[in-house]
Amino acid sequence: MTASTETLDRVRSLSQEGYKYGFVTDIEAETAPPGLNEEIVRFISAKKEEPEWLLEWRLAAFRAWREMTQPDWAKLNLAPIDYQAATYYSAPKQNAGPKSLDEVDPELLRTYEKLGIPLREREALAGVAVDAVFDSISVATTFKEELSKLGIIFCSMGEAVREHPDLVRKYLGTVVPQNDNFFAALNSAVFSDGSFAYIPTGVRCPMELSTYFRINAAKTGQFERTLLIADKGSYVSYLEGCTAPQRDENQLHAAVVELIAHEDAQIKYSTVQNWYPGDAEGRGGIYNFVTKRGACRGARSKISWTQVETGSAITWKYPSCVLEGDHSVGEFYSVAITNNRQQADTGTKMIHIGKGTRSTILSKGISAGRGQNTYRGLVRVQPRAQNARNHTQCDSLLIGDRCGAHTVPYIEVRNPSARVEHEATTSKISEDQLFYCQQRGLNAEDAVSLIVNGFCKEVLKELPMEFAVEAQKLLAVSLEGSVG
Amino acid sequence: MLEIHDLHARLTDGREILRGIDLSVNAGEVHAIMGPNGSGKSTLAAVLAGRDGYEVNQGTVTYLGRDLLAMPADERAREGLFLAFQYPVEIPGVNNMYFLRTAINAQRRHRGEPELDAGQFLRIVRAKLKLLDIGEDLLQRAVNVGFSGGEKKRNEVFQMAMLEPRLAILDETDSGLDIDALKMVARGVNQQRAPDRAIVMITHYQRLLEYVEPDRVHVLQGGRIVQSGDKSLAMELERRGYGPVEDAA
Ligand SMILES: Nc1ncnc2c1ncn2[C@@H]1O[C@H](COP(=O)(O)OP(=O)(O)OP(=O)(O)O)[C@@H](O)[C@H]1O
Ligand SMILES: [Mg+2]
Numbered sequence: 001m002t003a004s005t006e007t008l009d010r011v012r013s014l015s016q017e018g019y020k021y022g023f024v025t026d027i028e029a030e031t032a033p034p035g036l037n038e039e040i041v042r043f044i045s046a047k048k049e050e051p052e053w054l055l056e057w058r059l060a061a062f063r064a065w066r067e068m069t070q071p072d073w074a075k076l077n078l079a080p081i082d083y084q085a086a087t088y089y090s091a092p093k094q095n096a097g098p099k100s101l102d103e104v105d106p107e108l109l110r111t112y113e114k115l116g117i118p119l120r121e122r123e124a125l126a127g128v129a130v131d132a133v134f135d136s137i138s139v140a141t142t143f144k145e146e147l148s149k150l151g152i153i154f155c156s157m158g159e160a161v162r163e164h165p166d167l168v169r170k171y172l173g174t175v176v177p178q179n180d181n182f183f184a185a186l187n188s189a190v191f192s193d194g195s196f197a198y199i200p201t202g203v204r205c206p207m208e209l210s211t212y213f214r215i216n217a218a219k220t221g222q223f224e225r226t227l228l229i230a231d232k233g234s235y236v237s238y239l240e241g242c243t244a245p246q247r248d249e250n251q252l253h254a255a256v257v258e259l260i261a262h263e264d265a266q267i268k269y270s271t272v273q274n275w276y277p278g279d280a281e282g283r284g285g286i287y288n289f290v291t292k293r294g295a296c297r298g299a300r301s302k303i304s305w306t307q308v309e310t311g312s313a314i315t316w317k318y319p320s321c322v323l324e325g326d327h328s329v330g331e332f333y334s335v336a337i338t339n340n341r342q343q344a345d346t347g348t349k350m351i352h353i354g355k356g357t358r359s360t361i362l363s364k365g366i367s368a369g370r371g372q373n374t375y376r377g378l379v380r381v382q383p384r385a386q387n388a389r390n391h392t393q394c395d396s397l398l399i400g401d402r403c404g405a406h407t408v409p410y411i412e413v414r415n416p417s418a419r420v421e422h423e424a425t426t427s428k429i430s431e432d433q434l435f436y437c438q439q440r441g442l443n444a445e446d447a448v449s450l451i452v453n454g455f456c457k458e459v460l461k462e463l464p465m466e467f468a469v470e471a472q473k474l475l476a477v478s479l480e481g482s483v484g
Numbered sequence: 485m486l487e488i489h490d491l492h493a494r495l496t497d498g499r500e501i502l503r504g505i506d507l508s509v510n511a512g513e514v515h516a517i518m519g520p521n522g523s524g525k526s527t528l529a530a531v532l533a534g535r536d537g538y539e540v541n542q543g544t545v546t547y548l549g550r551d552l553l554a555m556p557a558d559e560r561a562r563e564g565l566f567l568a569f570q571y572p573v574e575i576p577g578v579n580n581m582y583f584l585r586t587a588i589n590a591q592r593r594h595r596g597e598p599e600l601d602a603g604q605f606l607r608i609v610r611a612k613l614k615l616l617d618i619g620e621d622l623l624q625r626a627v628n629v630g631f632s633g634g635e636k637k638r639n640e641v642f643q644m645a646m647l648e649p650r651l652a653i654l655d656e657t658d659s660g661l662d663i664d665a666l667k668m669v670a671r672g673v674n675q676q677r678a679p680d681r682a683i684v685m686i687t688h689y690q691r692l693l694e695y696v697e698p699d700r701v702h703v704l705q706g707g708r709i710v711q712s713g714d715k716s717l718a719m720e721l722e723r724r725g726y727g728p729v730e731d732a733a
Pocket of ligand 1: 519520523524526527537570
């Protein structure tokens with residue numbers, strides 16, 4: 001969310017100009033009764049005034065979901081989830097949340113301070129009812145004007161359905177079909193909102209696109225749906241998430257992200273995930289089940305995923321690339337931290353279909369406390385993928401001796417000309433390294449954070465600059481209490 | 485500055501390595517500690533620096549009037565105790581300059597001084613490099629990663645020069661060095677020499693002492709200091725070896 005200091009300055013300067021666009025009419029606070037059935041799906045679709053085809057699309061997803069069971073192959077230990085007890089629609093409440101920072105959990109404020117988040121922004125993040133929403137509306141509007149001159153569409157999914165139905169209809173579900181998996185089906189049936197972006201042929205998007213600049217983004221965390229299309233020869237870098245800890249009253253999250261890159265297009269998708277991880281005993285954290293997939297449809301297209309996963313009690317997430325176009329390229333760079341009772345089962349799938357396709361996987365898992373961290377990755381080379389190349393590097397770092405790191409690679413090669421390399425290492429932060437740092441005057445926590453940042457460096461450098469600096473601080477905060 | 489009295493230390497398996505060390509180092513002095521392999525020199529340095537894995541079962545150490553053994557390792561460092569490691573440790577991915585700036589600023593905060601920004605830090609770096617006649621090549625690499633043995637030692641001396649400790653302990657910083665590197669180490673030590681600082685050099689070779697004149701030379705053997713003298717003792721050891729010293733003890 002705090003994507004770049006530069007843009008933040010812009011936010012601030014713009015908000016001083018005052019608010020000139022008027023506010024959307026009060027949405028009546030309304031919540032669907034708990035449970036999930038066709039009725040509820042219809043209710044959601046009606047609330048959002050969606051066209052018939054989208055309702056049918058949701059219903060198809062719901063029917064598929066009803067026939068599916070929650071997957072249990074991941075190395076995750078979790079209590080059964082009662083899907084009929086959850087609520088699947090609740091209109092944003094305008095007056096919910098604390099009135100001022102005085103009412104906010106001091107622990108949360110302390111973390112904001114450590115992350116160096118500006119005061120004004122802390123209010124917005126903590127959910128204090130301030131003009132922050134107004135800021136983002138005016139900024140979003142300004143940026144949108146700039147973008148639309150280039151023909152770039154960047155808006156909420158809801159708006160895209162209204163304003164660009166043909167594009168949405170053409171691409172929605174083409175990378176992650178409704179019945180792809182249990183959580184994707186659930187998302188397809190009840191998705192709340194999300195982002196939509198379209199970059200036209202030959203256009204290089206001049207700024208990092210970020211959800212920060214999208215209206216009401218803060219409240220769409222639970223069943224978010226993102227669709228990004230980069231047309232021929234275009235380029236876009238997209239930032240998702242927020243280094244500040246995000247709380248949500250909904251424990252269950254199931255997002256879907258679909259990326260489409262046409263010929264010679266490039267998409268760089270960066271995520272910092274810091275949903276509430278629960279307390280030291282793991283109580284109350286977010287369950288994060290995410291389906292992210294990109295299709296490199298055109299020749300020489302490229303999709304690059306970079307993720308820094310520090311939050312959530314449960315992370316289940318495999319950002320993947322389907323390399324259909326000849327000579328297309330997929331990349332996956334990941335840092336996942338589990339501390340206390342957190343569990344992460346994350347990795348990627350690289351599906352090589354086109355000739356000369358290449359993929360790179362670099363995963364850094366850090367486990368501390370009683371955290372469990374699993375890398376799970378599939379590299380598949382289809383028969384037509386002549387001369388496909390993959391290089392995978394999976395490194396695990398353990399802090400303490402009550403945590404766990406696991407590596408589960410699946411390699412399926414059906415073309416003999418392919419070259420697939422897999423390297424994995426597991427190490428502990430050594431006493432020698434800690435002592436060396438302490439002997440130079442660093443305290444134990446700073447020493448660990450320095451060593452961990454060094455361990456993750458190759459991934460962090462893939463993040464946009466300002467994001468990387470914040471991610472570094474975030475790693476330190478996430479590992480607090482892991483030594484000493 | 486440093487008063488060690490009847491210091492005994494043992495490993496977790498109970499083996500006693502230091503068996504009654506007495507040593508007194510005053511501000512402004514340079515001491516050399518020599519002794520055969522396995523005699524406990526590095527152990528003494530480790531115990532003074534506060535490394536885990538050793539139990540002090542007897543004796544006291546006073547540093548600048550304070551009970552050194554009661555202080556955690558990082559605090560000792562921030563109070564000006566520096567150890568140049570016999571085997572410097574690699575920290576992958578951590579830029580050498582960044583590491584040093586983090587360390588310096590931790591120490592400055594401790595002393596209530598303002599932190600150095602990147603520009604100020606760089607100016608000091610340049611000045612020290614010039615003084616020691618060290619190239620800039622090591623600075624942008626990860627801490628000790630892929631450094632040659634000599635480069636690691638050079639880096640230790642550079643860190644010492646930057647941190648300006650009150651008490652520096654150099655554990656075989658002269659081992660495995662060519663003559664130019666040896667001179668550089670000597671420059672580093674001589675440049676640190678000051679009335680309010682003390683330096684303890686652990687070494688096997690008289691060679692270093694040709695460039696850095698020690699005030700005192702000690703022989704550590706079997707976990708005790710068995711002989712002390714002026715620099716002529718080092719020359720004598722070079723001629724005779726350690727054997728006869730043990731007899732004399
Ligand atoms: N952490 C440790 N674990 C096991 N043994 C140790 C440890 N530290 C020291 N020792 C043992 O204590 C003895 C003294 O070791 P130390 O490293 O202090 O010797 P030294 O005088 O520095 O030798 P050298 O000249 O070879 O560097 C050796 O027998 C060594 O194996
Ligand atoms: Mg030694």
